Amino acid sequence: xxxxxxxxxxxxxxxxxxQIKQIPGMSGLMGFLDYKAAGxxxxxxxxxxYIDEVHxxxxxxxxxxxxxxxxxxxxxxxxxxxxxxxxxxxxxxxAKYGVKVIVYNFMPVLDWLRTDLARVIPEDGSNSLYYDEAxxxxxxPMDIVRRTAESSNGFSLPDWEPERLADLExxxxxxxxxxxxxxxxxxxxxxxxxxPTCEEVGIKMACHPDDPGWPIFGLPRLAHDQxxxxxxxxxxxxxxxxLCLCTGSLGSNVANDLPAIIRHFGxxxxxxxxxxxxxxxxxxxxRFRESSHLSSxxxxxxxxxxxxxxxxxPDAYIRPDHGRMIWxxxxxxxxxxxxxxxxxxxxxxxxxxxxxxxxxx
Ligand code: DNO
Numbered sequence: 538x539x540x541x542x543x544x545x546x547x548x549x550x551x552x553x554x555x556q557i558k559q560i561p562g563m564s565g566l567m568g569f570l571d572y573k574a575a576g577x578x579x580x581x582x583x584x585x586x587y588i589d590e591v592h593x594x595x596x597x598x599x600x601x602x603x604x605x606x607x608x609x610x611x612x613x614x615x616x617x618x619x620x621x622x623x624x625x626x627x628x629x630x631x632a633k634y635g636v637k638v639i640v641y642n643f644m645p646v647l648d649w650l651r652t653d654l655a656r657v658i659p660e661d662g663s664n665s666l667y668y669d670e671a672x673x674x675x676x677x678p679m680d681i682v683r684r685t686a687e688s689s690n691g692f693s694l695p696d697w698e699p700e701r702l703a704d705l706e707x708x709x710x711x712x713x714x715x716x717x718x719x720x721x722x723x724x725x726x727x728x729x730x731x732x733p734t735c736e737e738v739g740i741k742m743a744c745h746p747d748d749p750g751w752p753i754f755g756l757p758r759l760a761h762d763q764x765x766x767x768x769x770x771x772x773x774x775x776x777x778x779x780l781c782l783c784t785g786s787l788g789s790n791v792a793n794d795l796p797a798i799i800r801h802f803g804x805x806x807x808x809x810x811x812x813x814x815x816x817x818x819x820x821x822x823x824r825f826r827e828s829s830h831l832s833s834x835x836x837x838x839x840x841x842x843x844x845x846x847x848x849x850x851p852d853a854y855i856r857p858d859h860g861r862m863i864w865x866x867x868x869x870x871x872x873x874x875x876x877x878x879x880x881x882x883x884x885x886x887x888x889x890x891x892x893x894x895x896x897x898x
Pocket of ligand 1: 602603604605640641642648649695696745783812859871
């Protein structure tokens with residue numbers, strides 16, 4: 538296991554590489570060029586500049602997140618071939634600089650979504666990301682895009698690129714004839730286009746789950762339970778066609794048994810990385826907030842989750858995922874320093890205990 542941290546680059550993150558390096562047990566980053574639009578080639582110069590800076594701080598950068606898939610690929614439009622070619626070039630460029638895993642998603646139009654980015658947790662006065670399906674039901678997709686942009690403390694949010702979302706209403710309409718089956722077909726076409734390149738250069742793709750873990754606004758979604766992921770790993774039978782099991786996204790759906798899902802795909806050799814966090818359901822199964830990582834603060838059993846990783850995908854990269862905002866920190870919602878650092882330390886502690894216990898026999 539390698540413990541990693543998401544970082545948005547020195548012009549865009551409230552957290553510095555020096556701070557990340559000082560978190561105990563931190564091996565490196567899940568990196569991100571937050572200024573790249575979906576479909577664009579990530580050039581060698583851009584990648585080199587980012588990774589050189591990370592290396593200079595004594596950290597690794599073997600995982601890159603959010604190389605976003607252009608909507609035309611998901612829609613199966615004729616222009617998709619050019620975007621798939623761009624994606625292949627990006628894969629090759631990333632591999633040249635030592636990247637081993639690319640985290641991406643195949644969610645139509647909207648990526649992760651919350652109805653409140655800073656809901657106060659009454660018990661301790663901290664705040665965290667919050668979701669209420671009933672509230673979402675009162676909103677249009679454009680309402681939620683506006684609200685999200687207004688409450689992000691001026692930071693860009695991963696996968697909420699303003700240029701792309703400006704075109705939201707037009708793109709939503711294009712999905713009216715795309716059901717899950719058609720989306721899966723388009724997904725297969727994409728994977729068949731890129732997986733041979735991944736195999737050639739030694740990169741593993743890691744599909745991030747839908748977040749929340751069910752379809753929203755009538756859009757088809759494929760990646761929110763074991764059955765859905767079974768279909769995805771079968772699309773192209775290669776270890777390079779892997780998953781990024783995000784416990785908070787999958788855990789939003791109360792029907793998902795996280796340790797069992799990790800074991801299932803871990804045993805298949807399809808889990809190159811995980812995002813690990815905890816969530817707390819609030820009375821109804823479609824209303825939840827993100828809690829601290831500690832098992833007793835939320836509904837997920839982080840000990841069993843880490844044990845499943847230890848036993849079935851011990852070489853995976855892990856990062857603490859969204860944290861609460863605590864100690865009056867102001868930063869990118871979900872991506873402050875303090876609570877994610879506490880999360881990393883807790884996960885490292887669980888790992889050490891599991892490891893020592895296993896070695897004692
Ligand atoms: C949210 C993240 C996602 C994830 C992308 C991968 O906070 O987990 O933005 O990185 O879905 O494409």
